[in-house]
Amino acid sequence: MTICDVTLDPHFTIAPVPARMFGVLVEHMGRCVYGGIYEPGHPKADDAGLRQDVTELVRELGVTLARYPGGNFVSSFEWEDSVGPVSQRPTRLELAWRQLEPNTFGLNEFMSWTRVADVEPMMVVNLGTRGVADACNLLEYTNFDSGTKYSDLRISHGVRQPYGVKLWGLGNEQDGPWQIAQKSAVEYGLAAAETAKAMRKIDPSIELVSCASAWRHLPTMGSWQATVLEHAYEYVDHVSLHAYFEPIENDRTGYLASGLVLEQLIDAAVATSDYVGAKQRSKKKLNVSFDEWNLWYESRFVEKDLDWAIAPRLLEDTYTVEDAVVLASLLMSLLRHSDRVSMACLSELVNVVAPIRAEPGSAAWRQTIFHPFALIARHARGEVLRVEPRTETLDSSTYGGVPAADVLATRDPEDGSICLFAVNRHSDEPMTLQVALAALPPMRVVEHVELGGGALGETNTESCPDRVVPQVSTAHQLADRQLSAQLPPVSWTMIRLVPAETGQLR
Numbered sequence: 301m302t303i304c305d306v307t308l309d310p311h312f313t314i315a316p317v318p319a320r321m322f323g324v325l326v327e328h329m330g331r332c333v334y335g336g337i338y339e340p341g342h343p344k345a346d347d348a349g350l351r352q353d354v355t356e357l358v359r360e361l362g363v364t365l366a367r368y369p370g371g372n373f374v375s376s377f378e379w380e381d382s383v384g385p386v387s388q389r390p391t392r393l394e395l396a397w398r399q400l401e402p403n404t405f406g407l408n409e410f411m412s413w414t415r416v417a418d419v420e421p422m423m424v425v426n427l428g429t430r431g432v433a434d435a436c437n438l439l440e441y442t443n444f445d446s447g448t449k450y451s452d453l454r455i456s457h458g459v460r461q462p463y464g465v466k467l468w469g470l471g472n473e474q475d476g477p478w479q480i481a482q483k484s485a486v487e488y489g490l491a492a493a494e495t496a497k498a499m500r501k502i503d504p505s506i507e508l509v510s511c512a513s514a515w516r517h518l519p520t521m522g523s524w525q526a527t528v529l530e531h532a533y534e535y536v537d538h539v540s541l542h543a544y545f546e547p548i549e550n551d552r553t554g555y556l557a558s559g560l561v562l563e564q565l566i567d568a569a570v571a572t573s574d575y576v577g578a579k580q581r582s583k584k585k586l587n588v589s590f591d592e593w594n595l596w597y598e599s600r601f602v603e604k605d606l607d608w609a610i611a612p613r614l615l616e617d618t619y620t621v622e623d624a625v626v627l628a629s630l631l632m633s634l635l636r637h638s639d640r641v642s643m644a645c646l647s648e649l650v651n652v653v654a655p656i657r658a659e660p661g662s663a664a665w666r667q668t669i670f671h672p673f674a675l676i677a678r679h680a681r682g683e684v685l686r687v688e689p690r691t692e693t694l695d696s697s698t699y700g701g702v703p704a705a706d707v708l709a710t711r712d713p714e715d716g717s718i719c720l721f722a723v724n725r726h727s728d729e730p731m732t733l734q735v736a737l738a739a740l741p742p743m744r745v746v747e748h749v750e751l752g753g754g755a756l757g758e759t760n761t762e763s764c765p766d767r768v769v770p771q772v773s774t775a776h777q778l779a780d781r782q783l784s785a786q787l788p789p790v791s792w793t794m795i796r797l798v799p800a801e802t803g804q805l806r
Contacts, residue, residue, distance in 0.1 A: 302731045304691040304705040304787075308718065309739040312686040314636065317710055320420065320467075320643035321634060322677040323365030324358075325592055326410065328373045329397050329652050330614030335660050336650030337413060338405045342661060349405075350413055353664045357656050358417045358649065361670060362677025367422040367469065367591050367645045368410050372396035374472050375428025375480040379438050382406025384457055395480050397614065398606035407442075408454075411463050420467065422509075422591070422645075425495065427471030427488070428481035432495045436502060439468070443503045467507050467643075469591065470495055473514035473542065475524045485524045489531030496535035509589045510536040512569055516543060516561070522572055529576040533586070538642055541569050542592035544653075545626065546599060554698035556725040556790065558626055559633035559706060561699070562593070566637045587642035590634060594646055595623050595669065596653045615652045619668045621768055622756040628672035628792040629723045632708040635676075638684045646673065657762070665765035668758075671751060675770065675794055679719045682712035694725055705731060705787070716741065718797040724752075724787035733793075735783040742781070742800040748773045753788025770794075 326332060337358075340349035369377055376395045382403045383389075389403040414421045423442065425435035440450040442463045451462065473479050474488045483491065488511060496508045510532050512525040525539065543565055545558040566588055573586040597617050606614075619627075634644050650656045655670035666674075687709050693701040706723040718740070724731045730753075737743055749770040758768050775786035776795065787793050 307736040314684040315639040320365045323645035324649040325647040327371035331651040334611035366419045374424045400610045422467040424469035469509045474511045476514045485527035489528040493532040507537045509538040512539045538589040541590045544596040551697045554696035557702040559629040562633045590644040592647040624668040625792045627669040668768045680710045685709040716799045720795040722793045726789045731787040733785045737781045743797040744800045747796040750793040752791030
């Protein structure tokens with residue numbers, strides 16, 4: 301049996317856990333909105349048409365932030381179509397996903413949903429087919445009190461108080477050749493800077509997110525971001541990153557090591573931003589908004605199959621136990637970079653490459669990837685500890701040598717509790733996790749759960765929604781300020797500890 305050694309010390313921290321780390325994307329794509337969070341006439345829909353069963357799962361998932369309305373969708377979105385009396389809203393051609401957009405769920409419906417679900421909204425403005433004026437008009441509609449064209453328009457729509465949206469994305473993936481109105485780095489950098497300057501005239505308190513390179517395989521990855529920031533650095537607060545992962549043929553180890561790739565992307569984005577900041581002698585540092593990340597079986601996606609329809613079934617991937625282990629490691633990698641990753645959004649929330657699935661007129665259920673996200677969102681509190689696992693190296697045909705284990709820990713200074721997360725990347729060998737706790741007071745284990753260790757292809761479905769759930773484990777020992785726990789092969793484990801004097805060990 302292999303071993304992974306870890307030392308926990310409350311004096312060695314990375315950063316506080318960002319509240320916005322547990323965000324999601326809500327995009328008008330496939331059945332994320334229509335048939336997802338919104339389905340009038342559903343037995344569990346409220347008077348506004350919001351599915352209460354889905355909303356309950358959103359709360360359980362621990363979502364803190366929702367990015368809206370896209371995604372690729374936003375680059376041809378005309379927000380004025382989505383407000384006012386529903387009967388007067390037009391149906392539009394939605395170009396990004398070749399759908400029909402009926403606009404029956406729009407800006408005000410989304411803002412109402414965020415209040416019901418208790419999440420912070422992040423609005424994205426259209427810098428594809430539109431620009432500065434449109435962004436300013438939208439900001440005036442959402443954030444200005446009254447007495448102007450667009451604030452009074454909001455009031456006429458029954459919303460007296462401004463929404464006060466603080467977080468705004470300046471377009472989406474503008475360097476991508478798939479994007480409606482793709483822009484060069486110079487074009488986008490100038491547009492982002494001028495839009496940011498104008499929006500801050502209306503509301504100086506807002507935070508702005510600039511696009512960066514959208515896909516790690518683009519030849520302009522990195523250089524595009526540098527050129528953009530040459531123009532926009534002083535006007536934005538965060539730089540966006542996106543990344544999706546899927547199984548690698550004949551390289552399970554590489555797939556399980558996807559978090560290492562994500563961390564390389566973060567390091568590169570931070571280095572690029574800091575280079576531009578140093579070059580401009582700026583006193584500010586930009587943070588990373590990793591506002592699209594997930595597992596996506598992109599190889600199954602056939603773009604020519606897109607056809608004009610309202611809310612077609614699109615990218616409704618079904619996730620396995622193995623996928624849940626990988627997703628857990630991705631979220632751990634994001635938390636490890638909490639000093640510079642200010643927020644993140646799992647893409648998407650419902651049905652479309654999502655942790656939640658929902659059928660029309662029927663049930664909603666948790667996919668396998670729901671569970672590690674929900675547990676980490678619930679229990680990763682306080683500060684991320686600096687942890688340096690010592691373990692063997694496994695061979696990946698894609699990435700070369702990768703650590704056999706991934707370990708992350710958080711500590712809540714208020715109650716002294718520790719939450720330990722660990723991934724065993726071994727395909728067929730269990731691992732002993734040895735954790736030195738000498739720098740901590742005497743501790744006790746209050747929870748030990750795991751996903752994986754076998755049946756890696758199992759999934760949750762409408763008929764069997766709880767086939768895959770975290771399993772309680774007792775495979776640990778705690779003595780002489782040393783925790784020893786068994787990690788099954790291809791597994792994710794969570795162990796929670798609290799100071800011993802707070803109760804009995806179980």
